[in-house]
Amino acid sequence: MALTRREFLTLGGLAAAAGVLAGCVPVGGEIGTKLTDLPSRPVGDDPIWRALSRLTFGPRLSEVVHATAIGLDAWIEEQLAPDQIADSGAEWRVRRFDTLQMDPSLIFAVREEAVRQELQQATVLQAVYSRRQLYEIMVDFWSDHFSISTRKAPGAWLKTIDDRAVIRPHALGQFRDLLWASMCSPAMLVYLDNQANRQGAPNENYARELLELHTLGVGSGYTQHDVQEVARCLTGWTVDEGLYRGRRRFAAEQHDDGAKAVLGQAIPAGEGAHNVERLCALLADHPATAQHIAAKLVRRLVADDPPPALVSAAATVFTQTHGEIKAVLRTILHSAEFTAAPPKYKRPFHFIAGALRQLDAETDSGPAVLDLLRQMGQPLFEWPQPDGYPDTNAGWRGSLLARWQFALRLATNQLPGTRIDPGALLDMVGLAHPAPLPDLINRLATLLLGAPLPPSATDALLQLWGRDRADDTMLVLVTAVLLAGPPYQWR
Amino acid sequence: MTAVTRRRFLQSAALGLAPLVWPRWMPRLAFAPPQTAPRGDVLVCVFLRGAADVLNMVVPHGEDAYYRLRPTLAIPRPDDYAAPATHRTRDLDGFFGLHPALAPLLPAWETQHLAVVHACGSADESRSHFQAMELMERGVDGATGPASGWIGRHLASLDTGNTSPLRAIGLGERVPRLLQGSIPAAALRSITDFHLGGDSQQAAQMQAALAALYTPADPLGATGAGTLDVLHTLVTLDPARYAAAPGVQYPAGDFGQGLRQVALLIKAEVGLEVACLDLGGWDTHILQGGSEGTLAALLADLGGGLAAFYADLHEHHDHLLIVTLSEFGRRGQENGSLGTDHGHGSLMLLLGGGLHGGQVHGRWPGLAADQLVGPGDLAVTTDYRAVLSELVQQRLNNPHLAEVFPGYTPQFPGVLLPAR
Numbered sequence: 001m002a003l004t005r006r007e008f009l010t011l012g013g014l015a016a017a018a019g020v021l022a023g024c025v026p027v028g029g030e031i032g033t034k035l036t037d038l039p040s041r042p043v044g045d046d047p048i049w050r051a052l053s054r055l056t057f058g059p060r061l062s063e064v065v066h067a068t069a070i071g072l073d074a075w076i077e078e079q080l081a082p083d084q085i086a087d088s089g090a091e092w093r094v095r096r097f098d099t100l101q102m103d104p105s106l107i108f109a110v111r112e113e114a115v116r117q118e119l120q121q122a123t124v125l126q127a128v129y130s131r132r133q134l135y136e137i138m139v140d141f142w143s144d145h146f147s148i149s150t151r152k153a154p155g156a157w158l159k160t161i162d163d164r165a166v167i168r169p170h171a172l173g174q175f176r177d178l179l180w181a182s183m184c185s186p187a188m189l190v191y192l193d194n195q196a197n198r199q200g201a202p203n204e205n206y207a208r209e210l211l212e213l214h215t216l217g218v219g220s221g222y223t224q225h226d227v228q229e230v231a232r233c234l235t236g237w238t239v240d241e242g243l244y245r246g247r248r249r250f251a252a253e254q255h256d257d258g259a260k261a262v263l264g265q266a267i268p269a270g271e272g273a274h275n276v277e278r279l280c281a282l283l284a285d286h287p288a289t290a291q292h293i294a295a296k297l298v299r300r301l302v303a304d305d306p307p308p309a310l311v312s313a314a315a316t317v318f319t320q321t322h323g324e325i326k327a328v329l330r331t332i333l334h335s336a337e338f339t340a341a342p343p344k345y346k347r348p349f350h351f352i353a354g355a356l357r358q359l360d361a362e363t364d365s366g367p368a369v370l371d372l373l374r375q376m377g378q379p380l381f382e383w384p385q386p387d388g389y390p391d392t393n394a395g396w397r398g399s400l401l402a403r404w405q406f407a408l409r410l411a412t413n414q415l416p417g418t419r420i421d422p423g424a425l426l427d428m429v430g431l432a433h434p435a436p437l438p439d440l441i442n443r444l445a446t447l448l449l450g451a452p453l454p455p456s457a458t459d460a461l462l463q464l465w466g467r468d469r470a471d472d473t474m475l476v477l478v479t480a481v482l483l484a485g486p487p488y489q490w491r
Numbered sequence: 492m493t494a495v496t497r498r499r500f501l502q503s504a505a506l507g508l509a510p511l512v513w514p515r516w517m518p519r520l521a522f523a524p525p526q527t528a529p530r531g532d533v534l535v536c537v538f539l540r541g542a543a544d545v546l547n548m549v550v551p552h553g554e555d556a557y558y559r560l561r562p563t564l565a566i567p568r569p570d571d572y573a574a575p576a577t578h579r580t581r582d583l584d585g586f587f588g589l590h591p592a593l594a595p596l597l598p599a600w601e602t603q604h605l606a607v608v609h610a611c612g613s614a615d616e617s618r619s620h621f622q623a624m625e626l627m628e629r630g631v632d633g634a635t636g637p638a639s640g641w642i643g644r645h646l647a648s649l650d651t652g653n654t655s656p657l658r659a660i661g662l663g664e665r666v667p668r669l670l671q672g673s674i675p676a677a678a679l680r681s682i683t684d685f686h687l688g689g690d691s692q693q694a695a696q697m698q699a700a701l702a703a704l705y706t707p708a709d710p711l712g713a714t715g716a717g718t719l720d721v722l723h724t725l726v727t728l729d730p731a732r733y734a735a736a737p738g739v740q741y742p743a744g745d746f747g748q749g750l751r752q753v754a755l756l757i758k759a760e761v762g763l764e765v766a767c768l769d770l771g772g773w774d775t776h777i778l779q780g781g782s783e784g785t786l787a788a789l790l791a792d793l794g795g796g797l798a799a800f801y802a803d804l805h806e807h808h809d810h811l812l813i814v815t816l817s818e819f820g821r822r823g824q825e826n827g828s829l830g831t832d833h834g835h836g837s838l839m840l841l842l843g844g845g846l847h848g849g850q851v852h853g854r855w856p857g858l859a860a861d862q863l864v865g866p867g868d869l870a871v872t873t874d875y876r877a878v879l880s881e882l883v884q885q886r887l888n889n890p891h892l893a894e895v896f897p898g899y900t901p902q903f904p905g906v907l908l909p910a911r
Contacts, residue, residue: 485701
């Protein structure tokens with residue numbers, strides 16, 4: 001690709017900065033980054049834009065510039081090592097949420113609604129401000145895979161601990177560690193009724209979802225007998241009430257300690273609490289689990305109908321690496337299928353976080369934002385079924401009104417606790433008042449969609465508005481319309 | 492084509508818009524075409540929160556034990572000429588009668604549009620408001636089972652091809668548990684919230700731009716156009732100036748005004764399939780009153796509201812069904828504070844054109860000491876889900892009962908008529 005001299009200098013300078021100062025790029029903000037730092041490109045087909053629109057919650061301009069400078073492969077490697085990315089911007093913003101660090105002895109003293117809201121608020125803030133975007137995307141993915149509703153008591157308190165102890169430590173780690181952490185999670189045990197699973201009075205809920213949702217996947221060949229045997233392995237694992245409320249406990253007298261057979265593997269009698277360790281290894285290493293996890297990752301990152309060849313390649317790597325999530329991601333992200341991926345409808349969380357990121361908004365992600373997220377159908381950690389929020393286009397056929405309301409309120413600074421700076425926005429897209437309206441539309445479209453609008457759409461808007469110069473009112477209106485229009489609903 | 496869509500169509504045509512051409516990465520047809528299944532009745536579900544005293548609501552005046560259990564709170568017999576006429580039970584069938592404050596519902600009883608299922612409710616014996624309400628909204632037996640609501644599961648398991656943003660609404664601050672599930676439902680504090688926000692000029696400019704961008708060829712075109720249509724419709728419908736049918740007067744207060752908004756939405760044909768309303772305050776432990784007083788005021792609000800709503804929608808009776816739920820009933824014996832404590836058996840009122848009305852359904856378990864359960868409560872002889880299963884299948888055209896009430900096998904009590 002032939003670059004102009006100015007582009008070359010800009011990119012060269014950024015690459016050098018990235019090399020020397022990796023981890024020291026200004027946190028969150030867009031200071032100094034301008035749209036004109038990017039080479040122009042054909043409409044919407046830039047592979048870096050397409051990749052970043054899936055591997056981040058809506059790419060900030062600085063991220064696009066940085067990825068363009070160092071190349072997509074290098075950017076992906078950077079993102080796969082989140083510990084190496086300084087993230088103080090996100091860290092200081094969530095530090096004030098005390099419940100995130102509380103253990104069960106403290107957290108149950110806090111009002112249910114406050115605990116639920118702090119986790120939601122912190123999760124949105126991290127999606128918006130964290131520079132470890134791929135990590136946050138994976139946190140979102142595993143939060144759905146091991147979904148727990150905070151609306152089923154005592155999920156509101158225990159999910160906060162699950163997020164901290166299960167999802168976040170292992171989101172880019174080994175699947176077996178993640179599964180084991182989840183199997184030890186009081187939130188999961190209670191959410192799927194395992195406290196009611198006792199010798200002689202089994203409750204199969206957790207056993208069934210463990211096989212169907214968390215590991216092997218529905219239709220992968222396990223039988224009702226396997227479900228019953230898994231339930232027997234899980235008997236006795238309960239969660240304390242009273243003084244030690246919210247702690248996992250093994251009640252040996254409730255455990256069915258007889259011999260069992262799961263998926264054709266004998267589990268000898270007398271193993272007691274060790275049954276579940278054997279069960280975890282058996283499920284994590286099962287070939288059907290590799291297929292199931294690979295297919296779900298490909299569905300999230302590539303297409304609603306996962307291309308079978310890619311699923312198979314990813315599953316092979318999963319098996320070879322004993323479930324190393326980073327290795328599986330590399331296989332998916334470096335595939336031709338990923339490059340050619342069809343668009344996916346943005347889930348509400350992605351839509352909201354992306355708009356806040358791409359417009360460089362300052363937000364507390366407080367009730368005003370959370371309320372609209374709820375109206376869009378994705379109040380975080382409240383999906384009532386254990387299968388997680390839908391991950392296909394068809395699952396989100398609902399109202400657009402809340403998205404439009406969010407677009408207009410954000411653009412007009414009518415969301416309490418959230419602000420965008422129109423002057424800085426205009427500067428970021430390299431314009432000054434009175435800017436020609438077609439330029440404004442196209443620059444803002446490039447910022448939000450990665451490319452100008454097609455001329456027919458720009459013409460339609462110009463005809464409708466009957467003016468050719470932009471002021472702040474038009475800046476607000478164009479921003480709102482672009483966020484609310486059809487293209488921005490896709491990633 | 493409605494007037495609104497025609498107006499939008501003309502607006503676009505006048506602008507001479509060329510078909511939009513989006514970048515090639517944009518989807519062409521990303522959503523599966525909706526399956527078309529016929530819609531059933533519009534369901535209006537009223538939850539009486541706090542456990543309504545059903546023995547004083549639909550009074551078993553033919554039962555001597557009732558008068559022994561309620562020496563001060565009992566509602567006088569229809570022929571108790573010692574009591575003022577306005578204090579007496581309004582007889583229904585010689586054994587049961589309505590509390591006088593529910594008298595506005597008598598016309599519907601006489602036209603056989605009102606049915607009662609007495610001694611109906613949940614098997615849950617916790618007598619905890621929170622737990623019992625949650626179980627009834629989820630439609631499950633115990634802590635286990637799905638966390639979603641039974642109406643939410645009904646909506647998710649029946650694709651009616653309805654893309655309206657107002658397919659399911661809860662009047663109030665948040666979407667009630669009943670409606671939770673995979674289909675987004677809207678919490679509507681007021682119809683006046685259903686707008687884009689901003690000042691009216693900004694909103695109008697934005698709507699015009701979105702009408703130009705959401706074209707029929709777009710995969711989101713139908714949803715976008717549907718949302719714009721509702722916005723246009725509701726702009727023209729000012730709830731403050733909504734005129735109900737002649738002679739209809741909605742009670743002041745949230746419940747009556749909520750019903751009035753639902754009536755407006757039904758008449759405006761904006762795609763409403765389910766509306767949920769709450770009426771609270773039924774936890775009458777102290778001084779609940781008899782023919783007059785606290786409970787009577789609540790019943791007047793309930794009866795007056797439902798009667799106004801039903802009269803207002805007289806042209807819609809064949810496709811309208813109102814049902815009331817309350818998490819449990821109250822103790823048979825009145826307590827020492829001239830109130831009643833938490834009990835067990837409850838009841839359901841059903842109002843609509845598609846039911847066996849003018850009847851009190853359900854086996855009456857009686858109020859004699861050996862007929863009461865637990866600490867002296869009305870027994871439950873009909874599971875509320877039996878009625879709701881029949882309602883979902885017969886009136887809402889949804890045969891997927893195993894998804895709506897998982898783990899429950901209903902025996903239809905014969906309250907609802909099959910939809911024509």
